[in-house]
Amino acid sequence: MPKLYIEERYCKGCGICIEFCPAKVLKQSKKMNSRGYFPPESGEMQKCKKCGMCSLLCPDFAIVVSD
Numbered sequence: 001m002p003k004l005y006i007e008e009r010y011c012k013g014c015g016i017c018i019e020f021c022p023a024k025v026l027k028q029s030k031k032m033n034s035r036g037y038f039p040p041e042s043g044e045m046q047k048c049k050k051c052g053m054c055s056l057l058c059p060d061f062a063i064v065v066s067d
């Protein structure tokens, strides 16, 4: 199953990763990061297609997808 590494302190809560994930794996966390934003968190990772879209589109390089 793919793994997502989310560097929460880099996130500005724009929601792009959540919006464009084709499998709707990501959702907004209820926990605020140190910058006052709500980063994404992964849900059902078995649905992840490992397309890398979240990582590619994140303007702040806050997500990495790996095996």
Ligand code: SF4
Residues within 6 Å of the ligand: 004, 020, 021, 022, 023, 024, 025, 026, 047, 048, 049, 050, 051, 052, 053, 054, 055, 065
């Ligand atoms: S790799 Fe693709 S399917 Fe998996 S969480 Fe990122 S955008 Fe969604």
Ligand code: SF4
Residues within 6 Å of the ligand: 010, 011, 012, 013, 014, 015, 016, 017, 018, 039, 040, 057, 058, 059, 060, 061, 062, 063
């Ligand atoms: S695209 Fe990047 S900056 Fe925007 S919410 Fe997702 S992780 Fe945060």
